[in-house]
Amino acid sequence: MTAIVVEGCDLRLEFLLRMGDNCLVLGHRLSEWCGHTPVLEEDIAIANVSLDLVGQTQLWLGLAGEVEEKGHSADNLAYLRDAGGFRNFLLVEQPNGSYGQTLMRQFLFDAWHYFMLRRLEHSSDKRIAEIAEKAVKEVTYHLERSTDLVIRLGDGTPESRAFMQEALEMLWPYTGQMFDADSLDDAAIASGLMPDLADIRPDWDTQVNRVLKAATLQVPKEAWLHKVGARSVHTEHLGYILADMQFLQRSYPGATW
Amino acid sequence: MGETAIHPSIDEIWTWLGEVPDPEIPVISLVDLGIIRNVEWQNGRLVVTVTPTYSGCPATSLINFEIEKALRDHGIADLELKRQLSPAWTTDWISAEGMDKLREYGIAPPLRDDGENVACPRCGSRDTERISQFGSTPCKANWRCRACLEPFERFKCH
Structure with missing residues (x-):
């Protein structure tokens, strides 16, 4: 397959890193809950969602390594890039906070992830379409679960509702980035590699508004939204995630099981 | 050689x-x-x-x-x-024999026709409820039987 190069970036590689890094960073964040959630069923559930996302990371970053042609495995890309090399959304690197905050972050991302993957099943790139076909089955379940829990906790006790409303207001500004295409997105959309983000937006809006309404939560009005900026720029939180996640490979390069 | x-x-x-x-x-x-x-x-x-x-x-x-x-x-x-x-x-590829073996083992098999009325693998009652979307492995969910009061796992339709 001929590489499409825009602004010095291989479009396919860039796109694969964006998908893979979202899964990796969120999967890692969720794994931080393992053994600490409020109830056992949630512990198992959140660890399983984390596992799905890390598994999907293997697929996206594995293909990224093939496309890059520098002999990097998915592990190499996960463990040996610095923060500036990561392409994930700011949303997924935000701290877990309360359990409600974790679930709200999950819901806002799951809704984007689901509609993105649904359309990626028709990507012009067969390998990307295959990964999407696999992943969407898992993400359907993630969205079902986070939808259910956001409604139950929002429309729950005054205390749980307050937690969810606070989480929504804190995380909402990060949702703008998911729909704000940069020039590389535009080129990937034009080539048929990925769907138009403007087509995903109405589906996301419908789902999110319906669920937040059922959860009796108020969408922040006139909230300031993060723009896409450079995808290599992150909040301070990513550095701490990487310090934790990459410790072993940084301290003992090449260590294997 | x-x-x-x-x-x-x-x-x-x-x-x-x-x-x-x-x-x-x-x-x-x-x-x-x-x-x-x-x-x-x-x-x-x-x-x-x-x-x-x-x-x-x-x-x-x-x-x-x-x-x-x-x-x-x-x-x-x-x-x-x-x-x-x-x-x-997809779980639709699990053989009929495999579905039976799962049930005998105590795991409710992933039959799409069950909908929300999954049969308890122990007593067969359909008076059951899901208590968690995930179980001991990614492919299973935790359920409970209201008739025999036993918890059980269900292989999720996927």
């Missing part, structure tokens, strides 16, 4: 693979699970195509190891395992 490479029939190889248990639910075989998509000889090399259940299923690498071990034990020297993502694995 002077040795004659053995070249068993495809049917025989399927039989061998049907004796390899799933590492996490050993009552069913990998063939029952429906993850072995193809077996064929290509220029003297045996190519086995396997599809993963869930992307992050920790058993995936163990499954590949078990397949390789079983076939090597039967004398297959030239072997290649291929991963195939599409079409994505």
Whole structure:
């Protein structure tokens, strides 16, 4: 397959890193809950969602390594890039906070992830379409679960509702980035590699508004939204995630099981 | 080498693979699970195509190891395992025999017609409820029977 190069970036590689890094960073964040959630069923559930996302990371970053042609495995890309090399959304690197905050972050991302993957099943790139076909089955379940829990906790006790409303207001500004295409997105959309983000937006809006309404939560009005900026720029939180996640490979390069 | 490479029939190889248990639910075989998509000889090399259940299923690498071990034990020297993502694995590929074995083992099988009325694998009652979307493995959910009051796992439709 001929590489499409825009602004010095291989479009396919860039796109694969964006998908893979979202899964990796969120999967890692969720794994931080393992053994600490409020109830056992949630512990198992959140660890399983984390596992799905890390598994999907293997697929996206594995293909990224093939496309890059520098002999990097998915592990190499996960463990040996610095923060500036990561392409994930700011949303997924935000701290877990309360359990409600974790679930709200999950819901806002799951809704984007689901509609993105649904359309990626028709990507012009067969390998990307295959990964999407696999992943969407898992993400359907993630969205079902986070939808259910956001409604139950929002429309729950005054205390749980307050937690969810606070989480929504804190995380909402990060949702703008998911729909704000940069020039590389535009080129990937034009080539048929990925769907138009403007087509995903109405589906996301419908789902999110319906669920937040059922959860009796108020969408922040006139909230300031993060723009896409450079995808290599992150909040301070990513550095701490990487310090934790990459410790072993940084301290003992090449260590294997 | 002077040795004659053995070249068993495809049917025989399927039989061998049907004796390899799933590492996490050993009552069913990998063939029952429906993850072995193809077996064929290509220029003297045996190519086995396997599809993963869930992307992050920790058993995936163990499954590949078990397949390789079983076939090597039967004398297959030239072997290649291929991963195939599409079409994505579905529980509809679990054999009827596999569904029965799951039920006998105490796991409600993934029958789509059940909808929200999953039958308790212990007493058969359909007066049951889901208590968690996830269970001990990614492929299962936790349920409870209101009739016999026993908890049970259900293999999720996927």
